[in-house]
Amino acid sequence: MTHSITITVNGQAYTRQVDARLLLSDFIRHELLLTGTHVGCEHGVCGACTVLFDGEPVRSCLMFAVQADGHAITTVEGLSSDPERLHPLQQAFWEAHGLQCGFCTPGFLMTLVPFLEANPTPSEAEVREAISGNLCRCTGYQHIVDAVLLAATRLNGD
Secondary structure (H helix, E strand, O other): EEEEEEEEEOOOEEEEEEEOEEHHHHHHHOOOOOOOOOOOOOOOOOOOOOOEEEOOEHHHHHHHHHHHOEEEEEOOOHHHOOOOOOOHHHHHHHHOOOOOOOOHHHHHHHHHHHHHHHHHOOOOHHHHHHOOOOOOOOOOOOHHHHHHHHHHHHHHHO
């Protein structure tokens, strides 16, 4: 059975006919061709598929596309309004070597953007708690923490 849905993704509305069982992650990747949202474990454990759902981080592999009907989704492609400039958190990840293979990075970024909005001056322990639901197989997490603290400093104008 298919359903007509309209979802706003990165500020643009999309209307599609979708199967009731189509995952939001698959809708984003295969219907909209926004491949920055990665699918890792398909069980909501790794965090690679994290997107913002009405501003809150969610695991898109645990939601159906029909559940997002009428809602706003932000993917990693929507972090910066200027395609020639990185979001400050992306820039900090690049400068502080907060990524290696990059597979998990979009999920970290989408988890951390609302975290930094709610907590603009986090401690290292708070950053570690915030990223505890995201898995990275390449780094030891220290550079990710450093990148978040650098971004926080810059976002606060320090």
